[in-house]
Amino acid sequence: MSDRVAIVVGAGGLLGRFVAAKLADDGFTVVGVDRSEAGLSELADGIRRVAGDTTDPTVAKSLIDRIAAETGQPAVLVNTLGAFTMGDALTATPEDVRLMVDVNVGAALWLTQAVVPYMQRAGSGSIVHVSARPGLEPTAGLAAYSLGKAALTQLVRVLDLELRPQGIRVNAVAPQLIDTPKNRSYFPAEVMAHSVTPEALATVIAFLAGDAAAPVSGAILPAYGG
Template sequence: MSARVAIVVGAGGELGRATAGKLAAAGFTVVGVDRSADGLKELPDGIESVVGDASDPAAAKTLVDRIAAEVGPPEVLVNTLGTYHLGDALDATPDDLKLMLDVNTGAALWLTQAVVPYMKDRGAILHVAARPGIEPTAGMTTYAVSKAALVHLVRVLDVELRPRGIRVNAVAPAVLNTAKNRPYLPPELLAHAVEPEAVAEVIAFLVSDGAAPVSGAIVPTYGA
């Protein structure tokens, strides 16, 4: 096995699965993490998998510690976790906001805390943000706020971790062309949706040695 270990969280989803495949093709020993065992079964052959809910702070550390002990210390973390909620600001509830922050923002922080001790003076972390976290968008308040918090978290992590040799970046898709999204997308939006494989290519570059000068970037992957 390669000595270069990459963890892909959310690997049961289409973006996570595509990313895991790209990193394996680039020579990493990849471990996919997802709370859905069924989703992990669709990973390409040769990719390890671990079932667990990384949005739980304790579980996130346990998952990373297990992977480091059984496979090797991670050099790369890609976090594709995310959940979505529609609703205006005046209709938002405490439960809506808590769920969005726990999954879309909290998981990124807990996973980062868990992997950094293993990265020492070399590592790359990539979180998946979203266009509404950069540009104000009506009708999805709690989701947009949680992704905006993630964008700022990435920038804070860059300032804190770059001096330690650890790079932190994010991609920000608008709409992904996935089986989960397609039933809800009107034709005009679906026509501009981006394939997960295309975003995975960008992710694979950002965690590669070729992107060594890049840290603290929020890279739009909106498509045409």
């Protein structure tokens, strides 16, 4: 196993599994994190698994500390967590907004806070989060979701300013729509025709995480599909 450790959060989901596999192929020792043990069980052999809900800041810190102690100090953090809800601004509920913020930006902040001390000691590190096009451009009918992803986009830009001087890169990808079974159940075929596959998105994420993207930090990389 490589001494370069990559943590993939949301590894029980479709995108997370592809990212974990790609990073393992790239030579990292990969640890997959997800609250779903069933999802983690679908990871490829050789990828380590840790279960926990990282929207809780205490859990996020304890999981990162555990991984660092048992596997090694993390060189890469990829956070693929995300929650989605449809609805316009006038019908958004407090529960909608709270969920979109807790999952889409809260977990990103708690995970970053937990992993950065290890990267600071190493003087290097790479963090990649998954934003979305509605977090960059106003999108009618996705009010609460847009708020959560917009907050994540701004967080990435702030983290870049704060961490780049310490050798830590922070970037994000911003897909418009990912081709997943769940999204196919929401959207008509003509919309899904322009989605991006999780395999393709995982390749972009792995690029941002790896050494080939060493000059890149603070980027919100569009991945809008065809």
